[in-house]
Amino acid sequence: MPHRSARTQRAIVAAALLVGPAPRAPRAVPAGTGTVEGTVLLSPSLAQRRPRFRIYADPGPGQQPPDPAVLDTASEMANVVVYLVPESGTPAPDAGAPPAEHPTVSQSGERFVPHVLAVVRGTTVDFPNRDDVYHNVFSLSAPAVFDLGRYPKGESRAVTFDRPGIVQVFCHIHSDMSAVVLVLDNGLFAKPDRAGHFEIRDVPAGTYAVVGWHERIAPVRQSVRVAAGAAATVTLDIPLPPPAHAP
Secondary structure (H helix, E strand, O other): OEEEEEEEEHHHHHHHHHHHHOOOOOOOOOOOOEEEEEEEOOOOHHHHOOOOOOOOOOOOOOOOOHHHHHHHHHHHHHHEEHHHHHEEEOOOOOOOOOOOOEEEEEEEEEEOOOOOEEEOOOOEEEEEOOOOOOOOEEEEEEEEEEEEEEEOOOOOOEEEEOOEEEEEOOOOOOOOOOEEEEEEEEOEEEEEOOEEEEEEEEEEEEEEEEEEEEEOOOOEEEEEEEEEEEEEEEEEEEOOOOOOOOO
């Protein structure tokens, strides 16, 4: 290869900068699939305190639920999950392989973060302790009964969720700590953003119930028809009743 002068090399670099990086290849969309997108609306009654899960008669040293005055719709939107259930003869989608990277529910500030996590069955969830105190992670819910024991900051334990359903998670040491792992049969789910917008991609064509889930209400359902190559738009109105008063 002939030797290039410094001027030639600088010209090549400048040309590359002008051209810019190569464009990304478009995302491959499976044939015969569409999209479900829309908005979740939450009622004004949402500006209330999240209900406590009581395991003990007296409150423990864990962080108390936020004051009702500082909660807003955006904060509770993080506790909403939108998922699809096939209906009217639509075949159930394959659950697919669980994610290689484990989602986490951390123990931070004497709270579980996030409070609500949605996963597809077969997923392994990590529970790292990021506090300067010992924590414990356990559940007595039918889909997953476990007790990970007590462990200090810097350590992590894991649970694989093989059965669909609602798994309520607590800490033996701090009785006000709680979380929910919503285990679903397939990956057709999403969590809305702070404004309530959501999008579920790669949905096989068919008829589905779009379910809006929140821990304080019975799920809200709306039927939708998904066509290949098209987007079905829905609006889910989730009115939440005031929470029960803590004892």
